[in-house]
Amino acid sequence: MADALGPLLRRRRLPVLALADLDPAATVAAIGLVGASSFVGELLPSGDEYESAAQALSQYGLPRPGAVMPLEGAGVNGLLTAYVAASSGLPLVDADFMGRALPRLEQLSLAEGLPLTPAAFVSPTGEVLLVAAATAVALEALLRSIVGAWGGWGLLVLHHLTAAAIRPYAIVGATTRAIGLGHALKSLPRGVDGVDLAAAVGGRLIGSGPLDDITRRSRSGRFGGGHALLRDRASGALVRIEFENEFLLVARDGALEAATPDIVLVVDLRARDLIGVDGIRVGMDLAVVALPGPDWWWAEAGRLARVGPAAFGLATVETPRLTVRPAGAGGPGTTAPAAGPAPTTLDQNALPAARPWGTPW
Amino acid sequence: MVRAHAISLGQLTDLVGPGGLTVLAGSRRAQVTGVVGLSDPSQLEDRAEPGDLVLALGQPPTPGWPLDSWLRRCRAKGVVAIGLGPLEAPLDRGTLALAERLEVALVECQDPWSAGLALHRALTADPETSAGRASALALNAVERSGPEVHQVIEALSGALAAEFVLLDAAGQQFSLGPDVLSPTEAEAVGRFDAKGRLAIVGLPSGRELIAAPLPHPKGGTLWIGALTENPTALERTRLMTALRVGGLGVWGKLATQLMSYEQSARHRTALLGEVLDAVSAGVQPSRSLIRRSLALGWELGSWQLGLRLILREEADPVVRRQEIVDACAAQGLTVQMVEQVDGWTGWVSLPEEPNAARVEELSASLRRAHRLWNQQVATAIGLGHVRAGVEGLAASLGEAADAARIAMTRPQTGHFVHVDRLGLAQMLLALARTDTFLTSAKALLAPLGPVDGPLSATLEAYLSSGGHANEVAARLGVHRNTVAARLSRIKTLLGVDLEDSETRLALHLACRAILSHPDRPGPGPTWPAVPL
Helix, strand or coil, X not given: CHHHHHXXXXXXXXXXXXXXXXXXXXXXXXXXXXXXXXXXXXXXXXXXXXXXXXXXXXXXXXXXXXEEEECCCCHHHHHHHHHHHHHHCCCEECEECCCCCCCCHHHCHHHHCCCCCCEEXXXXXXXXXXXXXXXXXXXXXXXXXXXXXXXXXXXXXXXXXXXXHHHHHCEECHHHHHHHHHXXXXXXXXXXXXXXXXXXXXXXXXXXXXXXXXXXXXXXXXXXXXXXXXXXXXXXXXXXXXXXXXXXXXXXXXXXXXXXXXXXXXXXXXXXXXXXXXXXXXXXEEEXXXXXXXXXXXXXXXXXXXXXXXXXXXXXXXXCCCCCCCCCCCCCCCCCCCCCCCCCEECHHXXXXXXXCCCCC | CCCCCCEEHHHHHHHHCCXXXXXXXXXXXXXXXXXXXXXXXXXXXXXXXXXXXXXXXXXXXXXXXXXXXXXXXXXXXXXXXXXXXXXXXXXXXXXXXXXXXXXXXXXXXXXXXXXXXXXXXXXXXXXXXXXXXHHHHHHHHHHHCCCCHHHHHHHHHHHHCCEEEEEECCCCEXXXXXXXXXXXXXXXXXXXXXXXXXEEEECCCCEEEEEEEEECCCCCEEEEEEEEECCCHHHHHHHHHHHHHHHHHHHHHHHHHHHHHHHHHHHHHHHHHHHHHHHHCCCCCCHHXXXXXXXXXXXXXXXXXXXXXXXXXXXXXXXXXXXXXXXXXXXXXXXXXXXXXXXXXXXXXXXXCCCHHHHHHHHHHHHHHHHHHHCCCCEEEEEXXXXXXXXXXXXXXXXXXXXXXXXXXXXXXXXXXXXXXXXXXXXXXXXXXXXXXXXXXXXHHHHHCCCCXXXXXXXXXXXXXXXXXXXXXXXXXXXXXXXXXXXXXXXXXXXXXXXXXXXXXXXXXXXXXXXXXXXXXXXXXXXXXXXX
């Protein structure tokens, strides 16, 4: 994806707007990938997906969007949205609806108060599905049921949201935060250890050392999940990472250290690169770092219930201590204005050169 | 709850029985001081106490991360073990490794309720009540047992459901009855610490011996022990109490037994003395004497084979008499044994005059019996001729005494000598080999120089050959004139007349006695050992 985005950004400058700077009446195209991001490398995007979706949605008579915003700001989603923005000449909004990687559509902050429909879903092979009305749960179920048959991934596009409507749900600063983390990782020296890495990304080191064991399980009606076991080199502590298709919870010697919606980063220390659930292998030298998740999710108990450990079947007898965060590292949120001058444009230098997330494409 | 004692997970495994309980992670040695069952994991903080084994009943924590988290909380609470019901799938490696790391054992119980009850019973038993009960049981066993020490030991074993044993200071079984310790166990026990007040010995078989010292009424120390498997602290306390009470009982039996032994010993010794006195005075034993002898089972009128046993180690003839009698009984022999200062005088009575084969058979049986008791108490034994009546008994006992004295110096015959098999000359020689005679013999031959010198050898050869100088020369490998010269020197040095038969006899005995004496340097006697 970065390979496609890089040359494009060399030709065009991509304006990045804070949500507050957007005309409240302007509509925003919310874009996200549904399916497995690893399939993007196998079945490459044609580049026309967004246009197909926009065309399909046009029959609802919605105004043409004034900006593009990712459903999830990081990873392939972030790059895909940036590509759509750059190729369609629309500015990119520095916000998203998750603030961390979450697997399901009903886990979008948006789903709390706004409908996700009408929505268009486009496969890389050109199939288009237009959904006039569905709840978030129903839409999730529908798309999951067809995405496998349609190539493993597809683009979901929403055109009905205005800047004013999404303001209570937007997790602002998501794009710039992702870019900041990318820079921090890119600047790490060879042979970096877990402590320096955690300091560089502004997170808390839970443990670093060789990965001892991975247990993957398949569960009916859910994504396959599992857990990985890492032995902290410095203390000998046992670090347990529970995952679904994102890293969800990390415990050290049985004590909960961080759990979703806080962010669990797993970094391959040798490659100085983030690694996803699919990429971890026994014997890898990893660092596990916790970053504060977006405040938005803690603002109400009901929100935590949607994205907390319990939502992933990780209910614990312990009350999750999810707000443990490093001093001074307040997460981005709807109420906190972006500190310092917000970046207004995104150029190719702001992007990692290639394969920024360790995804094989 | 009073946390008076602890039980290890290993002991709990034994209590619950085979297959009932499996330690999945953590040490079997973990000491549990309490048990609590939780129907919900959230009850942990309110109900568990440090040292507890927590049984997850009802809704156990889900295996995986929730169980990890619970392990951590158990650790914080000081819980030493978690008991889970039968598992549907093995616990994951992370959980097992965490249990090891946090030192909270994970135990799978096939039946958590009964495991909990077994543990509860073991832990809540009151030590004082248990000790009191043990002492009552031990007391009862001692009171109801028979008069013999081994009967007390058996009664204690039965009453306290543990094998009791009486051992000597070297750790060898002292009490009669079947061997309680296997040979390897007996070896492992070894010698007890003479100053110790209690010994707890782990045996290679996995059993444990708990032993307490017991002063023997005649001096020395015995140890009374109990064998048990994988005991809890409570079980140890129980057995120690029983050992103390049982020990007193054993001591009482030993003392009573000894007293009665000594009384009968004095009686036997005095009676035999009277009988022999009568014989030597040439008078028939009185009717009263015969009646009293019969009361002891002595048949003085029949044929008698006299025995004399001399102790080759420090031992009390009164105490050890029964072992000899038992060893003979094991060979089908009924012997009368009368204690002497240094051993025993005894005899076997025969209803009719035995033929040579029967005597041979008797001798062989006695030899076997001797070999048996010799392992317990080292003795030399002499057998007299079979003779008739009271006079015969006195004579046979005299012969037996002579034979026993010879047997003392005859390790090659197993310290067993039957006078029937002894030549007269050998008897004489053996008899001459007394300390008094040896001293005189040495003094007599001293002028001839060293015992293994040429003059002594020449004199001995001359007397042995019956006065033939030529034979002496041939035996010693010297010239005849040398022999003549040496003989004349011997006569001068000793100032004796070698033609005098009494002088020759005295000198010959002196030569033989010295040359065959064990103190003599150089090779042993030049004549062959007496065949027996």
